[in-house]
Amino acid sequence: MSPAVLTLVLLASATYALKSAAPVVLGGRTLPTSVQQLADLTPAALLAALVVVGTFAAGESLTIDARLVGTAAAGVALWRRAPFVVVVVVACAATALARLVA
Numbered sequence: 277m278s279p280a281v282l283t284l285v286l287l288a289s290a291t292y293a294l295k296s297a298a299p300v301v302l303g304g305r306t307l308p309t310s311v312q313q314l315a316d317l318t319p320a321a322l323l324a325a326l327v328v329v330g331t332f333a334a335g336e337s338l339t340i341d342a343r344l345v346g347t348a349a350a351g352v353a354l355w356r357r358a359p360f361v362v363v364v365v366v367a368c369a370a371t372a373l374a375r376l377v378a
Contacts (some may be wrong), residue, residue, distance in 0.1 A: 346371030
């Protein structure tokens, strides 16, 4: 088994264990309000971190290129409450135009 496959299997197993541990540990009790609010905000923060890394990372350095234009255009489309498909198309078009101009 390659190291990549082993890593994926271990990460999938750990994720399954963590997701199944919460109902067992809580046993039907509710979380305190502050903990629940933090748990509700965590996925959005992780997604934002992934977007930032995907937009600005180039190997081991930071770079500003056409991806920033596409991400900004997607942000504007989301702010204007556009449907998801429109957001993706706007981001792709903006990135393509920025690459064409550059």
